Amino acid sequence: MAHINDNFLKLKAGYLFPEIARRVQAFAQTNPDAQIIRLGIGDVTEPLPQAVVQAMHAAVDEMGKRESFHGYGPEQGYLWLREKIAEHDFQARGCEIEADEIIISDGSKCDTGNILDIFGPDNTIAVTDPVYPVYVDTNVMAGHTGPANDDGEFEGLIYLPATAENDFTPEIPKQRVDIVYLCYPNNPTGTVASRETLTRWVEYARVNNSIIFFDAAYEAYITNPDIPHSIFEIPGAREVAIEFRSFSKIAGFTGVRCACVVIPKTLRAKSNSGEDISISRLWMRRHTTKFNGVSYITQRGAEAVYTPDGQAQVHGLVAFYLENARIIREGLTEIGLEVYGGVNAPYVWVKTPGNVRSWDFFDQMLSQTHIVSTPGSGFGAAGEGYFRLSAFNTRENVEEAVRRLRKGLRV
Numbered sequence: 001m002a003h004i005n006d007n008f009l010k011l012k013a014g015y016l017f018p019e020i021a022r023r024v025q026a027f028a029q030t031n032p033d034a035q036i037i038r039l040g041i042g043d044v045t046e047p048l049p050q051a052v053v054q055a056m057h058a059a060v061d062e063m064g065k066r067e068s069f070h071g072y073g074p075e076q077g078y079l080w081l082r083e084k085i086a087e088h089d090f091q092a093r094g095c096e097i098e099a100d101e102i103i104i105s106d107g108s109k110c111d112t113g114n115i116l117d118i119f120g121p122d123n124t125i126a127v128t129d130p131v132y133p134v135y136v137d138t139n140v141m142a143g144h145t146g147p148a149n150d151d152g153e154f155e156g157l158i159y160l161p162a163t164a165e166n167d168f169t170p171e172i173p174k175q176r177v178d179i180v181y182l183c184y185p186n187n188p189t190g191t192v193a194s195r196e197t198l199t200r201w202v203e204y205a206r207v208n209n210s211i212i213f214f215d216a217a218y219e220a221y222i223t224n225p226d227i228p229h230s231i232f233e234i235p236g237a238r239e240v241a242i243e244f245r246s247f248s249k250i251a252g253f254t255g256v257r258c259a260c261v262v263i264p265k266t267l268r269a270k271s272n273s274g275e276d277i278s279i280s281r282l283w284m285r286r287h288t289t290k291f292n293g294v295s296y297i298t299q300r301g302a303e304a305v306y307t308p309d310g311q312a313q314v315h316g317l318v319a320f321y322l323e324n325a326r327i328i329r330e331g332l333t334e335i336g337l338e339v340y341g342g343v344n345a346p347y348v349w350v351k352t353p354g355n356v357r358s359w360d361f362f363d364q365m366l367s368q369t370h371i372v373s374t375p376g377s378g379f380g381a382a383g384e385g386y387f388r389l390s391a392f393n394t395r396e397n398v399e400e401a402v403r404r405l406r407k408g409l410r411v
């Protein structure tokens with residue numbers, strides 16, 4: 001008989017979102033009249049910006065004519081899109097990033113998982129806790145960890161707790177690690193990292209020859225002008241960081257699929273024989289072998305984000321979700337809850353009252369107010385005693401949710 005990759009068996013059976021879905025379904029079955037509001041999963045709700053829609057329509061028409069049809073494009077993405085990204089998202093912020101350091105893909109979820117293909121099995125890996133579960137689970141699948149303990153922490157990974165006590169800025173580890181995942185603005189806590197914090201991480205990585213995997217999926221939500229949007233705004237980051245960018249949360253592309261990895265040509269790591277190898281060349285080799293490019297239509301849609309109309313429209317979208325976040329944040333604060341995030345991110349991270357456990361509070365909120373949250377413990381042991389609310393919803397639902405919480409939540 002063939003063999004499976006046994007590492008998959010280490011993954012916890014009750015993964016967070018299926019477990020939420022199971023509990024919500026059970027509740028809906030016994031309470032068929034309840035109007036459930038889902039502030040759990042972080043998926044956008046607003047339609048695509050008009051500039052994107054028009055560009056995609058035009059691209060479909062091109063594809064429908066022999067003279068302008070496109071087959072396979074470059075696996076790493078069309079240069080016209082990579083140039084726009086380099087110019088608008090990086091050079092305009094003073095980052096020294098060129099178009100050939102940007103590789104287009106169909107999503108940051110895939111990129112943050114796939115990147116492990118080009119790194120060896122013996123790296124020491126650190127994640128913040130709570131954390132986007134993809135970073136952890138892909139390391140488990142790749143065999144980089146032992147089994148999980150009762151708190152769901154995997155042996156061999158280094159967890160850096162982010163809690164209210166440290167202002168959601170985990171302490172820089174005392175030991176050296178080879179790879180650290182940072183996500184700012186953060187999912188799930190909705191908090192950001194200051195320029196000083198990111199500078200300390202870059203200095204740490206330079207001293208220790210570590211690599212920072214920087215997930216900037218929510219950079220468009222930054223409202224505070226002092227907060228960096230890219231790790232490459234920090235001097236010295238070109239030798240120590242990879243950045244992940246996505247059109248999902250800025251332009252409503254969760255169902256369209258377009259993202260990119262930014263790997264400076266100056267980033268290197270060691271081979272077994274002690275040679276310094278270019279990470280960007282390895283990633284390009286991997287990407288062009290295992291991936292055949294994002295569709296022409298999608299890339300034309302992504303390009304339209306950088307037109308003046310596109311920019312105005314995506315700023316409108318982001319402002320809309322941030323206003324939702326403000327309504328949630330202020331509503332919960334008035335109830336007397338301890339609330340974090342939601343200013344530079346579409347997530348609000350809330351302490352459960354009286355240290356109630358996350359899943360217990362999830363059930364309580366669902367039964368008392370018919371609102372679905374995400375239990376903090378699902379993102380890691382340090383998330384226990386917190387829950388996450390997402391601002392990705394209609395204004396109507398958000399206002400109704402806050403009304404219900406004010407009226408119905410007994411804290």
Ligand SMILES: *Cc1c(COP(=O)(O)O)cnc(C)c1O
Pocket residue numbers: 042106107108109110132183187215217245246247248249253254258259
């Ligand atoms: C939503 C999200 C992404 C984007 O994922 P896509 O695959 O590009 O849709 C990346 N990282 C984090 C932390 C996210 O929450």
